[in-house]
Amino acid sequence: MTPVESKVDALSSPEFNVKLFVENPAGVDLEELIPVFHRWIREELLEDELPIDVAGYARVPKGPGVVIVCDHAHYYFDERAGRPGLRYRGRRVARGEGEEGITRAFRSLLRAAALLEKEPALGGRYRFRTDQVEFGINDRLRAPSDAQTLAAVRPALESAVKALYGKPAKSMALASGPREPFMVSIETGTSPSVEALLGQLAAVAG
Amino acid sequence: MTGGAMKGTWATELRDRIPEVLGREIDIFETQMDLRSRGDVDEKLFAETRLRRGVYGQRYDNGHRYDGERTRHLEYREHPTKGVDTMWDAPGMVRIKVPYGALTREQMDVLAALAEDYSDGISHVTTRQDIQLHFVHIEDTPDLMRRLAAVGITTREACGNSVRNVTACPLAGVCKTEAFDVSPYADALMKFLLGHPDVQDFGRKFKPALSGCAHEACGLVNMHDLGLIAKTRTENGKVLRGFAFYVGGGLGAIPHPAQLVDEFVTEEELFPLTQAVCRVFARLGEKANRGRARIKFLVAKLGIEEFRRLVIEERAKLPHDPRWTSYLVDVAAYKETPARAPGGLVTNGGQSAGFRAWHKTNVRAQRQDGYAVVTVKLPLGDITSDQMRSLADIAGEFTGDNVRLTVEQNIVLRWVSEADLPRLHAALEAVDLGQAGAETIADLTSCPGTDTCKLGIASSRGLTAELSKRVQELDLASEEALQGLRIKASGCFNSCGQHHIADLGFYGISRKKGNRLVPHFQVVLGGKWTENGGSFGLATLAIPSKNIPEVVRRVTGRFVKEREPDESFTDFIGRLGKAEVKNFLQDLTAVPAYEEDPSYYSDWGDPRVYTMDDYGEGECAGEIVPRVEFGLQASEREVFEAQLFLDAGDLPKAQDMAYRAMLTAAKALVQTEFLDIRDDANDILREFRTRFHETKRFHDKFAGPKFANYLFAAQEAGADGGRPDQVRQRVQEAQLFIEAAYACYEKMGTWGAPA
Numbered sequence: 001m002t003p004v005e006s007k008v009d010a011l012s013s014p015e016f017n018v019k020l021f022v023e024n025p026a027g028v029d030l031e032e033l034i035p036v037f038h039r040w041i042r043e044e045l046l047e048d049e050l051p052i053d054v055a056g057y058a059r060v061p062k063g064p065g066v067v068i069v070c071d072h073a074h075y076y077f078d079e080r081a082g083r084p085g086l087r088y089r090g091r092r093v094a095r096g097e098g099e100e101g102i103t104r105a106f107r108s109l110l111r112a113a114a115l116l117e118k119e120p121a122l123g124g125r126y127r128f129r130t131d132q133v134e135f136g137i138n139d140r141l142r143a144p145s146d147a148q149t150l151a152a153v154r155p156a157l158e159s160a161v162k163a164l165y166g167k168p169a170k171s172m173a174l175a176s177g178p179r180e181p182f183m184v185s186i187e188t189g190t191s192p193s194v195e196a197l198l199g200q201l202a203a204v205a206g
Numbered sequence: 207m208t209g210g211a212m213k214g215t216w217a218t219e220l221r222d223r224i225p226e227v228l229g230r231e232i233d234i235f236e237t238q239m240d241l242r243s244r245g246d247v248d249e250k251l252f253a254e255t256r257l258r259r260g261v262y263g264q265r266y267d268n269g270h271r272y273d274g275e276r277t278r279h280l281e282y283r284e285h286p287t288k289g290v291d292t293m294w295d296a297p298g299m300v301r302i303k304v305p306y307g308a309l310t311r312e313q314m315d316v317l318a319a320l321a322e323d324y325s326d327g328i329s330h331v332t333t334r335q336d337i338q339l340h341f342v343h344i345e346d347t348p349d350l351m352r353r354l355a356a357v358g359i360t361t362r363e364a365c366g367n368s369v370r371n372v373t374a375c376p377l378a379g380v381c382k383t384e385a386f387d388v389s390p391y392a393d394a395l396m397k398f399l400l401g402h403p404d405v406q407d408f409g410r411k412f413k414p415a416l417s418g419c420a421h422e423a424c425g426l427v428n429m430h431d432l433g434l435i436a437k438t439r440t441e442n443g444k445v446l447r448g449f450a451f452y453v454g455g456g457l458g459a460i461p462h463p464a465q466l467v468d469e470f471v472t473e474e475e476l477f478p479l480t481q482a483v484c485r486v487f488a489r490l491g492e493k494a495n496r497g498r499a500r501i502k503f504l505v506a507k508l509g510i511e512e513f514r515r516l517v518i519e520e521r522a523k524l525p526h527d528p529r530w531t532s533y534l535v536d537v538a539a540y541k542e543t544p545a546r547a548p549g550g551l552v553t554n555g556g557q558s559a560g561f562r563a564w565h566k567t568n569v570r571a572q573r574q575d576g577y578a579v580v581t582v583k584l585p586l587g588d589i590t591s592d593q594m595r596s597l598a599d600i601a602g603e604f605t606g607d608n609v610r611l612t613v614e615q616n617i618v619l620r621w622v623s624e625a626d627l628p629r630l631h632a633a634l635e636a637v638d639l640g641q642a643g644a645e646t647i648a649d650l651t652s653c654p655g656t657d658t659c660k661l662g663i664a665s666s667r668g669l670t671a672e673l674s675k676r677v678q679e680l681d682l683a684s685e686e687a688l689q690g691l692r693i694k695a696s697g698c699f700n701s702c703g704q705h706h707i708a709d710l711g712f713y714g715i716s717r718k719k720g721n722r723l724v725p726h727f728q729v730v731l732g733g734k735w736t737e738n739g740g741s742f743g744l745a746t747l748a749i750p751s752k753n754i755p756e757v758v759r760r761v762t763g764r765f766v767k768e769r770e771p772d773e774s775f776t777d778f779i780g781r782l783g784k785a786e787v788k789n790f791l792q793d794l795t796a797v798p799a800y801e802e803d804p805s806y807y808s809d810w811g812d813p814r815v816y817t818m819d820d821y822g823e824g825e826c827a828g829e830i831v832p833r834v835e836f837g838l839q840a841s842e843r844e845v846f847e848a849q850l851f852l853d854a855g856d857l858p859k860a861q862d863m864a865y866r867a868m869l870t871a872a873k874a875l876v877q878t879e880f881l882d883i884r885d886d887a888n889d890i891l892r893e894f895r896t897r898f899h900e901t902k903r904f905h906d907k908f909a910g911p912k913f914a915n916y917l918f919a920a921q922e923a924g925a926d927g928g929r930p931d932q933v934r935q936r937v938q939e940a941q942l943f944i945e946a947a948y949a950c951y952e953k954m955g956t957w958g959a960p961a
């Protein structure tokens with residue numbers, strides 16, 4: 001097995017996911033997100049997605065929260081591990097491999113985060129910190145939760161984070177147990193606004 | 207498996223862990239998907255095929271969704287459908303059968319992983335001890351099935367017109383009131399019926415359930431197609447085990463109580479009698495009108511006396527099957543092993559109020575001294591993958607593999623040493639699973655309703671989530687008279703939420719106010735949960751969804767105030783009578799104008815303006831597809847595989863598969879007249895020759911016996927290696943033979959000759 005081959009597998013998965021945490025977890029009310037997400041669907045605010053429905057799990061503690069289920073992605077406002085935040089999860093069709101796929105996952109997440117921050121019904125109460133990010137791959141076949149997957153993913157992930165934040169991440173560590181889906185906790189060492197990160201992505205793409 | 211190393215597929219990774227038969231079945235399903243995606247299999251046939259693999263439709267899979275203002279077309283990629291009006295790319299539901307709800311830690315781990323990898327991170331426990339995963343895409347289902355198969359679970363026959371999950375009391379084996387442990391019988395019955403030829407021709411589904419006793423609720427025998435209550439009888443000083451044997455129970459729009467066929471069927475007679483019931487149902491059950499195709503309608507039509515006579519007559523004709531009694535060896539060997547030694551709870555007053563409340567409602571002493579059963583209360587049956595994994599670890603520490611799902615959408619841990627209860631409670635609390643109030647008025651049950659079900663009319667989950675909050679706020683569970691009551695809701699009259707046997711039951715309907723629709727629930731009061739779902743509630747009034755919490759408040763309040771000493775809720779409602787109940791709730795039927803209060807015009811948990819536009823064609827019933835069509839479809843798949851072998855240059859396999867395909871088609875035809883034909887080439891050839899070839903029924907109008915002769919020639923040629931051109935010809939002949947088999951079947955009429 002060459003290092004190139006071992007990278008290809010985890011990084012070709014369509015199941016990348018990225019999560020940003022809210023600045024004020026105490027201000028979160030899952031129920032109020034349900035009408036917001038329904039309206040996003042109605043007004044077609046999620047670019048490049050075919051949204052299908054909203055699933056609400058407010059009754060389940062530390063669960064998936066409220067989910068917009070799309071054809072090729074899920075958007076969760078979840079409370080996993082008691083840490084509320086917005087998570088983008090790709091489904092089924094890879095939107096680019098490796099660094100490109102990671103960057104696209106970030107872009108989808110940041111666009112949705114910006115929508116939530118600006119959501120009139122929420123009065124600006126939902127803001128995201130960007131100094132901590134989770135990146136994961138829900139694909140146990142291609143990306144089991146272990147150090148080898150991290151080693152395989154790290155170069156592309158480092159490169160994507162550097163391009164996004166303009167400097168290398170402070171740290172990246174495996175944050176999932178062996179039975180959990182692969183998850184990396186990233187400390188970026190800086191917390192630019194969601195808008196600034198979207199601007200950076202546009203500049204890089206431009 | 208190691209880290210980022212190059213992986214094969216789940217099929218290759220799990221090759222050594224998947225039982226051969228299950229692996230083959232899943233491969234076949236994958237091939238059927240492939241054939242359907244090329245348009246080579248009829249959509250109805252494919253729909254029933256996938257249903258029988260547990261792959262179900264879900265709301266909006268017809269490609270339309272109401273967004274609150276208008277109905278939109280969901281622009282899925284162009285692809286053949288996976289059923290009538292069912293988009294291939296639309297996510298669906300997978301139902302995972304868990305026989306008698308028994309799970310191991312390893313299985314829990316896999317379920318947690320599947321919910322994360324293919325669904326939205328939630329496993330949903332159903333009212334029939336299944337697990338459902340929602341928002342699953344069909345292309346993920348073969349791998350999902352493989353990962354389940356590797357831990358001994360099959361989704362086969364979880365949906366469709368088949369024998370559904372075999373359910374049983376979650377307390378079986380540890381309950382103080384049972385005659386004996388029904389667990390190994392449920393397990394054996396499931397294995398006996400799975401894929402049995404006599405259960406392939408049903409017009410509708412068939413649900414079996416087993417109970418250890420008659421008085422408790424656990425097995426809900428009274429509402430099942432086949433219900434078995436454990437009993438013993440002493441003859442000549444010997445204790446015999448057997449079952450009171452019921453058929454024809456069911457809920458649905460019009461509930462039917464099960465009818466007694468025999469008050470004591472010995473364990474040796476259990477399987478043959480069940481088989482005879484299945485044959486009678488397959489032969490005489492309604493096929494054309496699926497609204498009347500459950501066995502309860504057949505029993506009602508014939509009367510139980512006649513039905514019993516037919517079953518006994520059928521039983522006498524059955525060819526002997528050694529499995530009728532060989533399972534008793536497994537029954538005798540069946541044993542559960544606790545993880546810990548028995549112990550006593552030290553009640554030194556030091557326990558917290560939370561522990562005491564939990565202990566009161568969620569802990570039950572076992573028949574075995576020093577052990578208890580603990581109920582883990584789940585909100586409407588939902589559990590996250592993180593919780594599922596933690597629960598597997600908790601089970602590992604405290605109970606071993608003794609975990610079961612319940613029909614009240616909870617999970618029980620059995621064989622907990624009583625000395626460990628405080629520690630166990632703390633461990634459950636740490637993962638938000640230590641909530642008190644199991645099996646009380648605070649423990650509500652709901653079907654998926656409009657959240658995901660195509661047939662949902664109102665939001666049963668939205669309603670029960672709201673009622674859970676209100677019950678808590680009003681602290682109804684602390685009132686002794688109310689504590690044991692049950693609240694259950696269904697999204698429509700089909701009753702998957704079992705509202706008929708709840709004290710307070712609700713099912714979704716819609717009503718018009720002006721030119722707008724308003725979600726309502728029909729209120730059904732006084733059903734009996736005990737005595738295996740002993741009696742059905744009284745349908746009273748249609749009340750707007752938003753007024754249902756007030757119904758609960760009023761009715762429970764009146765019961766507390768006016769009940770006579772020891773009067774049950776069922777009796778209280780009976781005493782009150784329908785007229786008085788109506789009178790008492792009448793004002794709640796009023797719906798304000800939209801302009802006055804628009805909240806009435808949307809449902810609980812769903813802010814969109816209410817509509818029936820999302821209501822779809824249900825798949826509960828599945829498509830009624832005769833067995834012969836499955837056989838012919840299997841032969842088509844085999845000839846397809848023969849072609850693949852040919853393309854890959856594997857001539858011996860191509861030749862053999864082409865012959866097998868012809869045999870499969872021939873057998874399918876023979877089975878329309880001779881159900882018990884063995885799966886033996888000589889038998890099939892002989893029967894085919896006498897029944898179809900010599901009678902000229904298989905002859906083609908122009909080509910005469912030509913196609914039948916392809917089969918006979920293939921048999922004579924045997925497995926001798928042919929040249930490439932000869933093998934190619936054999937594959938082509940197999941294709942023509944199958945087409946002739948279809949033509950023959952069409953001449954016979956839809957259902958073939960009577961079985």
Ligand code: SF4
Pocket residue numbers: 653654655656659660661662663696697698699700701702703826
């Ligand atoms: S009761 Fe109706 S809404 Fe509920 S799951 Fe059954 S068919 Fe669907």
